[in-house]
Amino acid sequence: MAPLAEPADVLLSRLIELAALARARGVAVSPAKTVDLIAAIGVVDVLERSALQRVVRLTLSGSAADGPVLDALVDRLFPAMVATGAPQATPEQLRDRLVDAVVSGDRAAAAELGGQASGLVAADHGDQPASLTRATQQALRAMELSQVLRRAMKQADGFDSDSAELWRQALGAFEDGVSNGLRAQGCNDAVDDGVLDADLMHLSAAEQVALRDCVHALARRLATRLSAQRTNAVSGRLDVRRTQRRALATGGIPLDPILRRRRRHRPQLVVLCDVSGSMADYTRFSLALLGELASQMAHIRAYAFVDGSADVTHLMTASNSLVSPQTLLLQPGVVTGDGHTNYGTALQSFLDSPSLHVDMKATLVIFGDARTRGQGTGLEALRELGRRANKIYWLNPEPREQWGVGDSSAAGYGAVCTDMVEVRTLNQLADWIATTL
Numbered sequence: 298m299a300p301l302a303e304p305a306d307v308l309l310s311r312l313i314e315l316a317a318l319a320r321a322r323g324v325a326v327s328p329a330k331t332v333d334l335i336a337a338i339g340v341v342d343v344l345e346r347s348a349l350q351r352v353v354r355l356t357l358s359g360s361a362a363d364g365p366v367l368d369a370l371v372d373r374l375f376p377a378m379v380a381t382g383a384p385q386a387t388p389e390q391l392r393d394r395l396v397d398a399v400v401s402g403d404r405a406a407a408a409e410l411g412g413q414a415s416g417l418v419a420a421d422h423g424d425q426p427a428s429l430t431r432a433t434q435q436a437l438r439a440m441e442l443s444q445v446l447r448r449a450m451k452q453a454d455g456f457d458s459d460s461a462e463l464w465r466q467a468l469g470a471f472e473d474g475v476s477n478g479l480r481a482q483g484c485n486d487a488v489d490d491g492v493l494d495a496d497l498m499h500l501s502a503a504e505q506v507a508l509r510d511c512v513h514a515l516a517r518r519l520a521t522r523l524s525a526q527r528t529n530a531v532s533g534r535l536d537v538r539r540t541q542r543r544a545l546a547t548g549g550i551p552l553d554p555i556l557r558r559r560r561r562h563r564p565q566l567v568v569l570c571d572v573s574g575s576m577a578d579y580t581r582f583s584l585a586l587l588g589e590l591a592s593q594m595a596h597i598r599a600y601a602f603v604d605g606s607a608d609v610t611h612l613m614t615a616s617n618s619l620v621s622p623q624t625l626l627l628q629p630g631v632v633t634g635d636g637h638t639n640y641g642t643a644l645q646s647f648l649d650s651p652s653l654h655v656d657m658k659a660t661l662v663i664f665g666d667a668r669t670r671g672q673g674t675g676l677e678a679l680r681e682l683g684r685r686a687n688k689i690y691w692l693n694p695e696p697r698e699q700w701g702v703g704d705s706s707a708a709g710y711g712a713v714c715t716d717m718v719e720v721r722t723l724n725q726l727a728d729w730i731a732t733t734l
Contacts, residue, residue: 641673
């Protein structure tokens, strides 16, 4: 039998904890069954996952339904004993290996690394399993995928559309591996019935499906409101010549003035989205909203940014499904430096974009937490955009009481924008559409 990866007293405490958690999840585990488990564990190779799960099932299971629960608890409580019993790799070590897997397009290796990265999230969720999406994004933030992509681009000999697709698939496999590993630890992806009031920064996978239906209706309402801003006032300035001509019939008294008909313009919407690691959860919402708007408005341009920016309109209008944040991170220009958010360089890059056309017919909407991380703010670039655009709206996922705290530049940005709005839930988005636009 292989040697134990940990001292016997640690193994004993984990077995007792496994029995207690199984009991909390509805498995009928008696003290006698716990003793049987402790006795039986000495005759199996605990480093062999299937053997460990089998003995736990044989000693603790009371019905077929208990098996999956017990298997998940084994994966949760013994993550460091998978296969080799080696210590948990650090984020830096996993990041190094993931760069190699991405460059080579090795999805199997990326998925395996994702399973290891799931161990970066604390496994102690108490009696109530943690949100799968929240735990997944904690692991992804710890891995700093924007840095992984920056290093991969430097390491690769060449980068083209084929490479981008292979890298996207590898990153998708990595994220699936993270989610599967966390699900095995007992993280919960059940739907929150109150999705309209759910925190958009922490939606489960099932809630994200419900989110798409809600966002579709809100996007249609937003598109209608933006159009109404241009069409409600159908009359413009006084038409002096026609008014004077009509006044001849009333002795020169202009009783019935004639106004020029206002020229109607199709509304133009320009959207700028922060797709950095700190906004990973919120990006899924902003991309869902942006995708719906792209399907309902003819004149829309979309840009993504981290420490640079890139026009991603072609991705939003060409895709019938939700564009992944990883796909946007791979677009040339989105990540140009160390992979951390830099509003200074990003806003200037956005302003200098050759495809950007912002004038008084355009409404600019920015999705971002306004946290500059000690980098430049880009306020001058934002002020120039304010001089050009009809309106600028900034949707901020952070609570209003946190604006201006720490490295938040929300106050400075808010002074330039038409409005900065707290949008953490779909109900807040709906209220903003109804009361502001």
